[in-house]
Structures are given as C-alpha cells and as structure tokens.
Amino acid sequence: MTMAGNKRELEPGGLTAGKKIPRHVAIIMDGNGRWAKKRYLPRIAGHRAGMKTMRKIVEFANEIGVGILSLYAFSTENWKRPPREVDFLMRLPEEYLQRELPLLIEKNIVVSIMGEPAGLPARTQKAIDTALEKTRGNTGMILNFAFNYGGRTEIIHAVKTLCSEIVYGHLHVDEITEDMFGKYLYSGGMPDPDLLIRPSGELRISNFLLWQLAYTELWFTDVLWPDFEKEHFWEAVLEYQQRERRFGGVSKF
Helix, strand or coil: CCCCCCHHHHCCCCCCCCCCCCCEEEEECCCHHHHHHHCCCCHHHHHHHHHHHHHHHHHHHHHHCCCEEEEEEEEHHHHHCCHHHHHHHHHHHHHHHHHHHHHHHHCCCEEEEECCCCCCCHHHHHHHHHHHHHHCCCCCCEEEEEEEECHHHHHHHHHHHHHHHHHCCCCCHHHCCHHHHHHCCCCCCCCCCCEEEECCCCCCCCCCCCCCCCCCEEEECCCCHHHCCHHHHHHHHHHHHHCCCCCCCCCCC
C-alpha cells in the first residue's frame, strides 16, 4: 500500500474536516520480532522499538479525534514465547505507563485494560492499576490495552457469567440479546471497532476481538510495527473514509 504523500494531510483538522474519523480503531501491533531479526538484533530490541511506535500512534490518534484506540499488546498465546522475552514483555507496561502517564493525564486520555489479570506479575499489575486509577476521571480518548487477552477466552468468560446469572435466577435465557452479551465481554459494552489495522503483512486477526470485529473494516500493510508511522495510520483512515459500511444492508446508491 502506498504512503500518504502530502505531509500537510496529516495536520489535525486538515483533511479530517467534514470527514468521518473512526470512533474506535483497533491495532494488532505485529512485526517486532521480524524487525529485530532483519537487523540482527535480539527480539526484545524489536519490542522496545515497537513501544516507541506505540507512543507516536497514541498521540496522533488522540490528535485527529479517535474516541477509542485498542492495542493488542499481549495475547494469551504469547506465554508460549521464550521466558526471557515474556519477562521483558511483562516489564513493558510498567516502563511505558510510568514514563507516559503524566502526558496521558495532561492529554485527558483514559487508560483501560481488557484481558485476564490473573497470572500477571505483581509489578505489572501495580503499574496497570496505578494508570487506571490516575486516569479514571479523564474524559478524552480511551486507550484500551488488550493484555493477557484472547478472543475465545473472552467469549467463554462471557458465556460462563451469563450461565451463572441464569442458574441463580437473575436472568432468563430468552432475555439474552446481542447487546446484552456484549456487556459481558471484557470490552464491557464499548462500541465495536470501526477499523482494524494490522501491520507486518499477516492477513489474519489472531484471536483478537472475535465478537467485536463482526462488521469492522480491515486494513493490512506489509510495514512492520516498529516502522509504522502516523502516515500509515492516516492512510488507513483515508481508506476507511472511502468505504461504504452497509452492516448487511444494501447500498444507498
């Protein structure tokens, strides 16, 4: 895919005027390991470079008016990686949030987490809890991290919770609707993503937001996540603005 060529287009309020910015953007931050391998560096160097990219994209998404930015940071399957890499990935939330929290507060950004907190190291959980508490009163963009997250696990968790409600007589099976089910997911009833971005050349969703992506617009690029720039993000938004979202209906034209 081509890069948006005109830097002027990236200015907030430029081409965004009169055009719809996706309310909720989800990103699978993929390609850190391959980025490092191409440079004969350890995989953790790729993850650190990816964190720098994340910082830029969070700032840019907030500037152009994205309401929710969901980032796939650590999946339930990522525990299968080498222990040294997993340990490093567990330290990244602590490092990122400690460094960026003052700016997130200044920018009125709300930190949100979805996934399974059980099993996370205490220092990781403490960093997350601090960020949640410090930004709880903010009213701007929601920065939603999927950490220790798996889409199938999320759906099973919701089903089990609903079953408990039925067993204890708090809910009748006929009362279950799609909207109700969505409220039992980790995303807690957030609006579904309008746009999913996946760098790295992979053409799959990798167990991410399986329920929520039912009608999401998908955008793929070969660019590895550490090389992903705001120009690429903007290109995805521009393509999103050209698509007609019918949600199973027919074209208006």
